[in-house]
Amino acid sequence: MTARRRGLSLRATLTLSYAGFLMLAGVVLFAAGLLMLRFVPDGDLFTGSTGMWAPGRADLAEVFVKYAGWAFAAFAVVGLGGGWLLAGWMLAPVGRIADVVRGVDAGTLQRRIALRGRRNELTELADAFDGMLDRIERAVDEEGRFAANASHELRTPHAVIRTIVEVARADPAGRDVDRVLERVAATNERAIATTEALLALARAGRAGLRFEPVDLRPLAAEVVAEARAAAARGGPAEGSPPPVRLEGDAAVVHANQPLARQLVANLVANALAYNLPQDGDVVVRTGTMPGGAATLQVVNTGPVVAPDLAATLTEPFVRGSGRARAADQGVGLGLTIVAAIVRSHRGELNITARPAGGLDVRVVLPAG
Incomplete structure (x- = not known):
């Protein structure tokens, strides 16, 4: 931060301004008085028959x-003294705001200005700063939870691989190499998926993205076609993906096309x-x-989801059955990435638990 040279305080500046305006008003009154004296005749004046003298x-x-x-x-005197007191009274809220700003750091984000009084420029400034502190505190808390969860999620696959290797080394005669390699490969794929999801989440929240008019209908059609193809490859076996239907009309938005497609694919x-x-x-x-x-609306059937759980599904590493991971579940960042993409596009995301079971996810994005 560039060092600033010490200048005249705002209180002193306001005091000089008040005194200056008062002196200017005095000059105007003085000039008006001199102009009025022009209408008075020169010389000594005497009134009528009484002969009384009047000043000229x-x-x-x-x-x-x-x-x-x-x-x-x-x-x-009045301008400087009264202006100093008046400026001090007017700038008292600014001093309070400055004290809170200087005292705020990562460990004291709970401090607030909480300026009282009716609405004016200073109360709006204090309220805006308090709102900014609220957002920063939430972001810091979310970042801390995300870092803790991410470190846990990234450490777990490596711990599992180490355990598999240690068990295989402990029993050289009885180990099944093919099974060991299969388990290591599956765990490694999960680690790769988690890393790619974290990278996608970072890209979704990055500033400076290129936005253009994008129609969500063709993107949804591509994603649905890929889902159907994957279901067809799976065949009629038990546990194969259910059918996916596409409905609706064109929906042109002002968006980043790769992120818009990832939004649809993740949903x-x-x-x-x-x-x-x-x-x-x-x-x-x-x-x-x-x-x-x-x-963009994605509705699916399924078991009943508690409303309080549905409200937390956009948090990192929260899954449909809670925070515990099942073997066949994803990394728990799908809806988190969706929420980040929606925020970067200044849109709205609503996740509702359907009474009959499943979820109703609705995204609203600005028009193209």
Whole structure:
């Protein structure tokens, strides 16, 4: 941060401004008085038959200038003294804001200004700063939880591989090399999937993305076609993915195309992987709202999901059955990446647990 040279304080600046305006008002009054004296005749004046003397212009000007000087001195004293007190009273909330700002760091994010009073520029500034602190505190807490969960998720596959290798070394005669290699490969694939998901999450939250008009309908059609092809390769075996249906019309959004496709793919993959019975169903709908915003809705059947669990599904490493991982589940970042993509596109994400079972996920994005 560039060092700044010490300048005049804001209180002193306001004080000089108040005093200056007061002196300017005095100068205006002084000029007006001199202009009025122009209408007074010169010389000594006598009134009518009584012969009483009245002061002329010169006499009045001499007295006016004398007392105007005293008035200017009084204006300067009142302007500087009163302006100093008034500026201090006006800037007291700024001092409180500065104290809180200087005292805030990563360990004291709980401090707030909480400025009282009616709405004005200073209370709006304090409220805006308190709101910023709220967002920073939430982000820091989320980042801490995410780092802890990510380190656990990335450490677990390596620990499993080490255990497999140690067990195989301990029993050279009875080990099955093919089974060991299979288990190591499966665990390694899970580690790769977790790493790729973390990289995708970082890219989704990155600034400076290229945005363009993107139609969600063709992207959804590609993802649905790939899901159907994968289901066809799986055949009619038990546990094969359920059918996926595509409905709706064109939905043009202002988005980054790779991230928009990943958004659709993650929602469909999540619907296929979680909360689905063997004869379940997945429906993907695209459309446009009356205001022009585009919508993407993915609905799947399945067991009943608790509403409080549905509200946490966008947190990192939270899965449909809770935080515990099953052997065939993903890395728990699918909906987290979806939420990050929606935030980067200034959209809205709503996840609702259906009363009959399964989830109803609805995304609203700005129009293209």
